[in-house]
Amino acid sequence: MVESLFAQPPVSAAPVRAGDTVLVLAPMGEAVSLGAFAGAGRAALVVRVRETFGVDLPEQPRAVPSADGQVVFVWCGPTQWLALAAGDAVEGGLMARLRAACGDLCALTSQSDSRTTLRLFGPQAREVAGRLVPVDLHDAVFGPGHVALTLAGHIPVILRQVARNPVTYEFLVFRSFAESLFHDLHVAMNGALS
Numbered sequence: 307m308v309e310s311l312f313a314q315p316p317v318s319a320a321p322v323r324a325g326d327t328v329l330v331l332a333p334m335g336e337a338v339s340l341g342a343f344a345g346a347g348r349a350a351l352v353v354r355v356r357e358t359f360g361v362d363l364p365e366q367p368r369a370v371p372s373a374d375g376q377v378v379f380v381w382c383g384p385t386q387w388l389a390l391a392a393g394d395a396v397e398g399g400l401m402a403r404l405r406a407a408c409g410d411l412c413a414l415t416s417q418s419d420s421r422t423t424l425r426l427f428g429p430q431a432r433e434v435a436g437r438l439v440p441v442d443l444h445d446a447v448f449g450p451g452h453v454a455l456t457l458a459g460h461i462p463v464i465l466r467q468v469a470r471n472p473v474t475y476e477f478l479v480f481r482s483f484a485e486s487l488f489h490d491l492h493v494a495m496n497g498a499l500s
Contacts, residue, residue, distance in 0.1 A: 316422050316484035324495035327428030329488065332476060335392040336400040337417040340408070342385040351411040355379070358407040363387055367453040369466045380453055380464060380478075388417065388464070388478070422484040426491060427474035435475050437494040439465055461487050 321330035342348040352363050360373025364381040371378050376396050380388040391400040404414055426435060432443050438458040442448060453466045464478040479487050 316481045317424075317488040322492050322495070324434075324492075325428070325430065327426070327430040327434060327495055329424060329426050329491050329495060331484075331488075332423035332425045333393060335390060335418070335423075336396065337391075337421050337478075338389045338401050338404055339382070339413075339415045339417050340387045340389060340404065341413040341415075343412055347411045348385050351408055354408040354411060358403075364453075367455070368451050369453050370451065380466060382455065382464065420481055422479055422481045424477045424479065424484065424488055424491065425468070425474065426477070426495075427469070427472050429472065430495070431473040431475055434491065434494045435465070437497065438490060439463075441465065443467075445470070458487055459490050461490070463487065 315331055315334075317331050319331050321328050323329075340351070342351045355361065355363050359377060359379075361370050361379060363379055364370050364387070365384075367381050369378050369380045376391055377400065378390045380390065382388050389400060389404060396403055401414065401416055408414075432445075435458075436443050439454065439456050441454045441456050448454070448467060450467050450470050453464060455462075455464055457463065458465070458477060458479075461479060461483045466476050466478070468474040468476055477487060477491070
């Protein structure tokens with residue numbers, strides 16, 4: 307008899323705390339990268355996503371939710387985006403919906419099994435994140451919806467601020483680096499309180 311294989315979380319699912327600041331593995335969801343085809347593909351893709359999801363794809367480092375709030379589109383470059391959906395939020399699946407809406411205008415690649423999201427939140431979250439990323443996280447220049455493609459220490463991440471109160475960041479990281487990033491963030495959390 308063949309045993310079923312179940313995906314194992316890349317890090318402990320239990321949150322870690324330092325004071326009121328918390329680091330946790332975000333629930334697994336669906337992630338799909340969109341890469342617009344050359345030529346008129348980008349302009350047509352923007353129109354098609356607007357018609358289907360009720361949102362304009364960001365043209366700068368930002369994350370924008372769809373009109374129904376089920377999908378977040380994250381800017382990853384001039385013609386690249388990452389679409390994120392929590393769990394089974396999108397009926398029929400995010401990839402199927404994107405393929406039907408705009409599969410003829412862009413390359414679609416599932417990133418669900420290769421990406422992990424770590425969520426850091428609490429009163430010291432900005433200071434903790436600032437210990438690892440070379441980005442100005444001051445509230446005046448980096449707020450909710452902002453995105454940075456950067457490094458956290460030596461690890462490539464997509465950093466996005468999700469909320470202002472409490473300050474909440476999500477680090478989208480390749481699954482193979484998640485444990486190392488979790489460790490680095492935990493160490494930074496402990497240092498932020500000393």
